[in-house]
Amino acid sequence: SVLTQPPSVSGAPGQSVTISCTGASSDFDVHWYQHLPGAAPKFLIYGNYNRPSGVPDRFSGSKSGTSAFLAISGLQAEDEGVYYCQSYDSSLGGSAWVFGGGTKVTVL
């Protein structure tokens, strides 16, 4: 993938973790999804830092240049899952939506 994420991050309950997503185009927004085991992906952050209604403010997003970040504060057991960034790429010999490889969040 043109979007690179760390394979895994971990933290104890109540701690904070940050997931990076590098390689994004500076021309396009980055969005984030949470994929819990056995469920459909859930829309978490859009337009780099906007939270849809219903998403706790423990989740926050940011973007600087070609890197985006998802921060999870006050980590809870229910946050354990895989998190994906998504953006758009117009350089792959065609235009394409792209996902990062995913980051597994483990709550210790």
Next chain:
Amino acid sequence: EVQLVQSGAEMKKPGESLKISCKASGYNFDIYWIGWVRHVPGKGLEWMAIIYPEDSETTYSPSLQGLVTISADTSMNTAYLEWSSLRASDSATYFCARSEAGIGTGFFDFWGQGTVVTVSS
């Protein structure tokens, strides 16, 4: 309430054809893009294709162009993903999802529950 309800699990043999569906409700189907995303355990999410039902404008992932066909029936509020000849490597869970935009700033705000496709001889 926006809902995307997908067709059930499929077990197929290599070389067979398949068409899976995604029925939308709770919004104006014609004017939102519908995309398909596949998930192979251990390999993450992969965007496959997207369609604008009102005029059937489509965009495919460069790596999947020609291997799958996306379509939509506005009279049925349903989107489809079709294979003419399945391969074992097509085994995955397939999700449909809705977007307000087809390019650029688009993101998927509602997702179907997923369709598991198993291709094995």
